[in-house]
Amino acid sequence: MSFSVTEPSNRTKWVAGTAVVLYAVITILPLMWIIATGFKSPADSISYPPKILFEPTLEGYVNLFTQRTRLNEEDLAALPPPETWYDEMVREQGQVITGASRYGERFMNSVIIGFGSTFLCMVLGTAAAYAFSRFRVPLKDDLLFFILSTRMMPPIAVAIPIFLMFRQLGLNDTHLGMILLYTAVNLSLSVWLLKGFIDEIPVEYEEAALIDGYTRFQAFYKVVLPQAATGIASTAIFCLIFAWNEYAFAVLLTSGTAQTAPPFIPTIIGVGGKDWPAVAAGATIFLVPVMVFTILLRKHLLRGITFGAVRK
Amino acid sequence: MAQIRIENVRKEFGTFTAVQSSSFTIEDGEFFMLLGPSGCGKTTTLRMMAGLELPTSGEIYIDGEEVGMKPASQRDIAFVFQMFALYPHMNVGKNISYPLLSQGMPKAQVKKKVDEVAQILGITDILKKPVGGLSGGDRQRVALGRAIVRDPKAFFMDEPLGALDAEFREHMSEELRALHDRMGATTVYVTHDQLEAMQMGDKIVVMNHGVVEQFGVPQDIYDWPATMFVASFIGSPSMNFLNFHGIVGSGTNSVDLGDSQIRIPEQHGGARGDLALGVRPEHVHLDDSSSYRGEVTATEYLGTTQIVTLNTPNGEIKARIPSSDRVHVGEKTGLHFDERTITVFETEKGRALLSAGNEGVLNHG
Numbered sequence A: 001m002s003f004s005v006t007e008p009s010n011r012t013k014w015v016a017g018t019a020v021v022l023y024a025v026i027t028i029l030p031l032m033w034i035i036a037t038g039f040k041s042p043a044d045s046i047s048y049p050p051k052i053l054f055e056p057t058l059e060g061y062v063n064l065f066t067q068r069t070r071l072n073e074e075d076l077a078a079l080p081p082p083e084t085w086y087d088e089m090v091r092e093q094g095q096v097i098t099g100a101s102r103y104g105e106r107f108m109n110s111v112i113i114g115f116g117s118t119f120l121c122m123v124l125g126t127a128a129a130y131a132f133s134r135f136r137v138p139l140k141d142d143l144l145f146f147i148l149s150t151r152m153m154p155p156i157a158v159a160i161p162i163f164l165m166f167r168q169l170g171l172n173d174t175h176l177g178m179i180l181l182y183t184a185v186n187l188s189l190s191v192w193l194l195k196g197f198i199d200e201i202p203v204e205y206e207e208a209a210l211i212d213g214y215t216r217f218q219a220f221y222k223v224v225l226p227q228a229a230t231g232i233a234s235t236a237i238f239c240l241i242f243a244w245n246e247y248a249f250a251v252l253l254t255s256g257t258a259q260t261a262p263p264f265i266p267t268i269i270g271v272g273g274k275d276w277p278a279v280a281a282g283a284t285i286f287l288v289p290v291m292v293f294t295i296l297l298r299k300h301l302l303r304g305i306t307f308g309a310v311r312k
Numbered sequence B: 001m002a003q004i005r006i007e008n009v010r011k012e013f014g015t016f017t018a019v020q021s022s023s024f025t026i027e028d029g030e031f032f033m034l035l036g037p038s039g040c041g042k043t044t045t046l047r048m049m050a051g052l053e054l055p056t057s058g059e060i061y062i063d064g065e066e067v068g069m070k071p072a073s074q075r076d077i078a079f080v081f082q083m084f085a086l087y088p089h090m091n092v093g094k095n096i097s098y099p100l101l102s103q104g105m106p107k108a109q110v111k112k113k114v115d116e117v118a119q120i121l122g123i124t125d126i127l128k129k130p131v132g133g134l135s136g137g138d139r140q141r142v143a144l145g146r147a148i149v150r151d152p153k154a155f156f157m158d159e160p161l162g163a164l165d166a167e168f169r170e171h172m173s174e175e176l177r178a179l180h181d182r183m184g185a186t187t188v189y190v191t192h193d194q195l196e197a198m199q200m201g202d203k204i205v206v207m208n209h210g211v212v213e214q215f216g217v218p219q220d221i222y223d224w225p226a227t228m229f230v231a232s233f234i235g236s237p238s239m240n241f242l243n244f245h246g247i248v249g250s251g252t253n254s255v256d257l258g259d260s261q262i263r264i265p266e267q268h269g270g271a272r273g274d275l276a277l278g279v280r281p282e283h284v285h286l287d288d289s290s291s292y293r294g295e296v297t298a299t300e301y302l303g304t305t306q307i308v309t310l311n312t313p314n315g316e317i318k319a320r321i322p323s324s325d326r327v328h329v330g331e332k333t334g335l336h337f338d339e340r341t342i343t344v345f346e347t348e349k350g351r352a353l354l355s356a357g358n359e360g361v362l363n364h365g
């Protein structure tokens, strides 16, 4: 048997493969469990031993999106026959639908605030990073350090001043307030990441564009931006994930109009007993946008991470 | 087509002076070489002419118009970068058409121009290819294509052949020169390779430490260097210096080295102290009748010629002589110097003294 430096032996491959599979299972299992629970009946969801195989039902999803009230047998019998499949499903539980739940709104709030702050953060972050990368900014190093230092304590440490400030400014429980807040939190890291990416793009490309007759802004827009796409995409994913999952500020600063999904999902538990399938359904749907966004940009994300890694 | 004039241009980066008060003129249609060792300020000078860098002081004129404060996009020049700077997210054709699109030229006309340029450069078959996978030579051609497609007033090229391997450089430099002769546009070409500069240039500026040492046609610079730096930077092997201490008076046409009298062109300036005679290796002849003697310490065979290294009372010198001449290491021989070609330098200042030989060349500057 020959020995090779670059080609791992079969045993090494086998061990590495097993380790990766194990790790994947451990990471994916809770996710799978949540998704499965969303399709269980309330009884199956809490049965012991836990059920791997079960009869799937959409009850959890119906409950997630509806508000219901419990009626006694007589009143139920007196109702006209159910019009839709979900009406019927709810009646079988001895309930009737009284309206739509808040989940849809809260989910939309998450989308608006999450994507809104990510977008704003990318616009401001790219502009700042470009300036720091290309222009002679007085006190550049100090400013960059200051920007990074805003990220050194956990954001929630400033919760009380922010709460008071938001109350003064009327930003409590508004979309704008949450977008500004998440942008502010994400911006420092974004500027640093993006500056790294822009530093890697040789300045000659812009100079070539300047000489080709384009303005500084056109050169930035047509030559730098396309090349920074990878960096911007991976930075955007980091920002979106933070804004999307953020819980503490959302609990503190939103309660109605601008409440995002994370603080809302736990409140589902309280509606008519422990409705685990509805909670799981809410969590599952909540996972989808970030997952889709990440999968769409996964090529950039991978390249972005390794790109940053080889910098000196 | 343009004449470019640099007047007392100076560039400082913080406390560091990259270019010191430089002046020279590039005539319309010239192939002009900016030559000097790495770090001497060639790129900085070129970038100031292009508008990519603002001079700290001094003026730059293109066709008589002062352009010091004009942005690069309005100077109507083309720049070929050392690393070519082809836009990586566009294919070859798109890269070449990019300067035209900025002028808002109609699509059909753009296509016609691009095809024309591709034809000239022989890259028609790669127009649709991404620039990523191109060979060095093709990248070079695409970069040239992007430069010539717009018919700019002047071409600026920063070591455009630096990224190519030696074999290909020669071919490409011929191609470049031919292209210039065909288009006739003013070209400013930066290089640290003295041979390239001598071969390709109509005129050369030699820079060192941010200072313009000499400016003129290759032949003049080779024959009559203004400074010891130019003398040793240009030519291979470089000019010999026979160091001596003494006096050279105005009107003199010989100096005494030891017991020998060496004839030199009639001097028009005078100097005393540490001096040196500059002699090109091909102007050193082995001649046993001469009283000035040296000892052969090495020979290097170069085909038709050979380089002989000799020890003399005034330092080591090299001679380029025909290969057919028999010389042996250790041999002592008389040396004769071609008197019409000798330059006398003041060693401390490193400057050439004016003589009947170099006066015509050095006095115009």
Ligand SMILES: Nc1ncnc2c1ncn2[C@@H]1O[C@H](COP(=O)(O)OP(=O)(O)O)[C@@H](O)[C@H]1O
Residues within 6 Å of the ligand: B013, B016, B018, B036, B037, B038, B039, B040, B041, B042, B043, B044, B045
């Ligand atoms: N932007 C800059 N900031 C500071 N120093 C610079 C800058 N650009 C060039 N220099 C310095 O100026 C000198 C001349 O540089 P350059 O013109 O690039 O030389 P060359 O092209 O002849 O090799 C070098 O010492 C270089 O380090």
Ligand SMILES: [Mg+2]
Residues within 6 Å of the ligand: B039, B042, B043, B044, B158
């Ligand atoms: Mg250079």
